Amino acid sequence: MTVAAVVIGRNEGARLIACLTSLAGTVARLVYVDSGSTDESVAEAHKLGAEVVELDTRLPFTAARARNAGLTVLDGDTRLRFVQFVDGDCEMRPGWIATAEGFLSDHPKVAVVSGRLRERYPQATIWNRLADEEWAVAPGEVKSCGGIAMMRLDALNEVGGFNPDMIAGEEPELCVRLRGAGWGVWRLEAEMSWHDAAMTRFSQWWQRCRRAGFTYAEGVAMHGGRPERHNVEKLRRTLFWGLGLPATVTLGALITPWAAMLGLLWPAQILRLRGRGLRWSSAAFLMLAKFAETQGVLTWVWRQIRRRPAQLIEYK
Incomplete structure (x- = not known):
């Protein structure tokens, strides 16, 4: 295997267990980066065989900072060519890791590949359904990806990884720098992951949209x-x-x-x-x-x- 996985999360509970379980046996290394969880996330990740990184709680948490911390753990492992980034509220679909690895291996100038992300419970609330509709993007070469994507380690190292100061939108910003360096970004038709937004209130949806405007x-x-x-x-x-x-x-x-x-x-x-x-x-x-x-x-x-x-x- 030439793929590692970096999972980030905080207080995801059963969702994190499902996430890590979906990756077991499909990657060479499984890293979980925790951003100050107060539940059993760290203990459960250890039980499931993940390499666990606990971020310093004295510094502000960002997804970019967490992903970079996961990349640091992988430094120097010459077996690895690619890394699958996953949020702890997602569950990977069977076959995706092999599909993405094969695509990147066959396309040496592509740095990022993602697939179809679906909301697990789109009918539970209108807010979940809106998120699922947002992710229905046509396949092909694209400008950017979301937080669930497989990336080429050489390309990430070339551009310096994620910008840790960004509170959101760090993936499209990274893709800007990757494309500027001559790399490609692709989206495939293949099913990639389930996502559990768990949005049950209007205020949650509003905050998510507010964050988008900030980015x-x-x-x-x-x-x-x-x-x-x-x-x-x-x-x-x-x-x-x-x-x-x-x-x-x-x-x-x-x-x-x-x-x-x-x-x-x-x-x-x-x-x-x-x-x-x-x-x-x-x-x-x-x-x-x-x-x-x-x-x-x-x-x-x-x-x-x-x-x-x-x-x-x-x-x-």
Whole structure:
């Protein structure tokens, strides 16, 4: 085997056990990086034969920092060529490791490969279903991946791994640097993993969208220039629907009541999204998400003004 797995998590309980069990026997080394769990995660990982790394709790936790810590454990192991990154709330699908390893072996200029990620309980709540729909991305060469992906160790070492200061969006940012170095990023049709978002409240979904907006702003600040234009279009859409249009309607109404008619652009956009095949509820929440994303953008701006370090925006 030429593949190792790095699993990151905190207080995932039974989900972590399922995650580690799904990887047993499929990788050469299994590393679990724990970010301050207060449950039995560390003990269970030891029982399942994982190499366990416990992050220093005096430093801020980020997924990027945890993944880099896992990579450090693998340094110097000449058997390894690839690493599968997994979040502790995911369960790998049978056959994925071999499929991804084979693809990377056959495509030496590809650094990252991912497959179909599915929500385990999409019908449990509308929030879970929205996440599952978000992950339905067409296969082929893509610009970025999510947190569940297999990567080439040589490529990761070349660009310096993940940016540990990012509270989210570290995978697309890494992919920007990888593509800039001449590497490719691919998504396959193959089933890769189950994910258990466990979102049962509106507030969880809102926080998840808010975090996305934060990463849009940060991504533009880091790589928004040409030729990459990273997250520029996402940020534009967010600010138009979540800030620009509301401000125009509100200020315009002070001049003429007809300005309120501009508010019809929101239902018109929902109709447009519905016409593209989305459910009514999905289209409506996609528009509502722009307000949460805008809040995330403003959070990033405020922290830049105050010169305060970013803090995790967690939804569970």
